[in-house]
Amino acid sequence: MSLSATVSADLQPVLASALLALVPHHIFRTHESYSTLAHFILLSVPPGFVFSHTLWTRTESSLSAPITLFLCYGTYLSVLVMSVVLYRLSPVHPLASYPGPSWCRISKLWMATIVFRGRQTRWLTALHDKYGDIVRVGPNELSVRDASLIVPCMGPSGIPKGPNYIGSLLSATNIPMVGIQDVDEHMRRRRPWARGLSTSASKAYQPLIAKRARQLVNRLEGQSREVNLEQWFDRLSYDIMNDMAFGGGSNQLQDGDTDDFRRMLNDGMAVGSFFGHVPYVGVWIGLIPAAVAPLNTLIKYGEACAALRVSQGSKTHDLFHFLNHEDQLNGASPPQRDLVNDGILAVIAGSDTVASALTSLFFCLLTNPRTYDTLQKEVDRYYPPGEDAYTSEFHREMPYLHAVMALPPGSLVYFSPWVIQHDSRNFSFPTEFWPERWLIASGHLALDGKIPIPLPAFESSALGNRDNFTFTHNETAFLSFAHGPMNCVGKGFAMQEMKTVVCALVQRFRFRLEEGWDPTGYEPRFLTDHLVAARPVLPVVLTAR
Numbered sequence: 001m002s003l004s005a006t007v008s009a010d011l012q013p014v015l016a017s018a019l020l021a022l023v024p025h026h027i028f029r030t031h032e033s034y035s036t037l038a039h040f041i042l043l044s045v046p047p048g049f050v051f052s053h054t055l056w057t058r059t060e061s062s063l064s065a066p067i068t069l070f071l072c073y074g075t076y077l078s079v080l081v082m083s084v085v086l087y088r089l090s091p092v093h094p095l096a097s098y099p100g101p102s103w104c105r106i107s108k109l110w111m112a113t114i115v116f117r118g119r120q121t122r123w124l125t126a127l128h129d130k131y132g133d134i135v136r137v138g139p140n141e142l143s144v145r146d147a148s149l150i151v152p153c154m155g156p157s158g159i160p161k162g163p164n165y166i167g168s169l170l171s172a173t174n175i176p177m178v179g180i181q182d183v184d185e186h187m188r189r190r191r192p193w194a195r196g197l198s199t200s201a202s203k204a205y206q207p208l209i210a211k212r213a214r215q216l217v218n219r220l221e222g223q224s225r226e227v228n229l230e231q232w233f234d235r236l237s238y239d240i241m242n243d244m245a246f247g248g249g250s251n252q253l254q255d256g257d258t259d260d261f262r263r264m265l266n267d268g269m270a271v272g273s274f275f276g277h278v279p280y281v282g283v284w285i286g287l288i289p290a291a292v293a294p295l296n297t298l299i300k301y302g303e304a305c306a307a308l309r310v311s312q313g314s315k316t317h318d319l320f321h322f323l324n325h326e327d328q329l330n331g332a333s334p335p336q337r338d339l340v341n342d343g344i345l346a347v348i349a350g351s352d353t354v355a356s357a358l359t360s361l362f363f364c365l366l367t368n369p370r371t372y373d374t375l376q377k378e379v380d381r382y383y384p385p386g387e388d389a390y391t392s393e394f395h396r397e398m399p400y401l402h403a404v405m406a407l408p409p410g411s412l413v414y415f416s417p418w419v420i421q422h423d424s425r426n427f428s429f430p431t432e433f434w435p436e437r438w439l440i441a442s443g444h445l446a447l448d449g450k451i452p453i454p455l456p457a458f459e460s461s462a463l464g465n466r467d468n469f470t471f472t473h474n475e476t477a478f479l480s481f482a483h484g485p486m487n488c489v490g491k492g493f494a495m496q497e498m499k500t501v502v503c504a505l506v507q508r509f510r511f512r513l514e515e516g517w518d519p520t521g522y523e524p525r526f527l528t529d530h531l532v533a534a535r536p537v538l539p540v541v542l543t544a545r
């Protein structure tokens, strides 16, 4: 046998593996799949086939079987990786014309690392400042700062959800409603949530909110020194979430965080936020429980809360009453798996968000005494000292209370609410806590010489004097509760909860920041987020009124 015949026989499996590698690239590009079985088949079967075929038919090869095996798999996987990278960098990629760092074009691993370190918001802000309103932050992903694209992307005919939650929860099949990408299925699963968090259902939860708000006031009355409001809001929102979703089960306001839930949430979400950006990796890592222990602990905790509630049955008309279709005549229960997944969602979505918003709100009030005084006057008018502040009766008549709730900085992520809400093309004085903006926009206040505007910001701005000032207010750009048919289904309940707590606290106490505490570090530390925010402490001194 000639040397050239031997070489060409040796090259055949290499060439065949290289050509076959283009097939899975095409399949991954056109059919996004997070099934580990599909990945396994596509990554292992074709080179395995070439290897077996070579062994079976070879007569002239000079290579041993292990070397042939290595060459088949090595060539297949390297050509696959190379073709993916080249395609992502190439001008034929559909997102090729959008600017962004080149390493973001190749893989989302970079972004995942930044998110894991809690630096996403700062990073996105810097990218938009450098590259403009639309930045390519991943091979197939854009970050958008242009508010005019919110409705087309997130409105009724917008784009379906991305695969983030698949990665965050390490599974393509067991995911709660918030992560379901199929629009019809998402809407089907959302219906019981919408019933359970409707205005009438939320009204029925008011006694639960009132009981916990009263408990908080009583606990704060018993504190003799400075208190960390952040920690109290954490415990309060957790207890209210348990009462509302599961009919009870916790008493952190009394006993503290005995389950160490806060640490579980922070650790779990740090891991979850990383894999949210690389879901292909997440579904595989999810198969190794030890590798993702913090996230699994959190998931298991949510599962246990939900499973306990399901096994105990309905004692009150809590959220689970609706999720389990008990409010429907002849309504069959959904699969247990869906219920448990929705339990995890309630635990994560329903408590930490409210605690963040309340903490931010008090930070803003305490660093803006004029705003605090205006709110105090409104609360005293509707709930004077001694009156029952735990009803939601007057909330609708309190525009200032509503306005202070509207723009607390920081919240859950995507379409970066932070970046969009801090854009002066959407809101005048976007970095200022200026609740009056909502009253001017809703017609409750006229923009005349009497309106307090954030003077330092105004004077140092290039807007000129008050007469030339153009008021900018783009409500679509208010994204704290997201936008469109997949927005926050708990918004009404969250607002009701927060308003009750604010009225009760402001009526009973006068708060001030602890002497010597430096508020300038608060916001940068708040920006360290992993889907949920890592809230800094908020030390305050309170006196009974």
Ligand code: HEM
Pocket: 177, 178, 179, 190, 193, 345, 346, 349, 350, 351, 353, 354, 357, 411, 412, 413, 414, 479, 480, 481, 482, 485, 486, 487, 488, 489, 490, 491, 493, 494
């Ligand atoms: C201030 C408090 C809150 C804020 C800022 C907030 C914010 C958000 C945001 C931004 C989303 C969209 C997330 C995404 O699409 O990835 C969301 C979804 C959701 N929120 Fe809230 N939320 C709050 C309170 C609550 C409460 C109290 C509940 C009650 C359990 C709740 C339940 C949900 C649910 C179930 C979803 C998923 C909706 C869907 O996918 O259709 N949220 N929330």
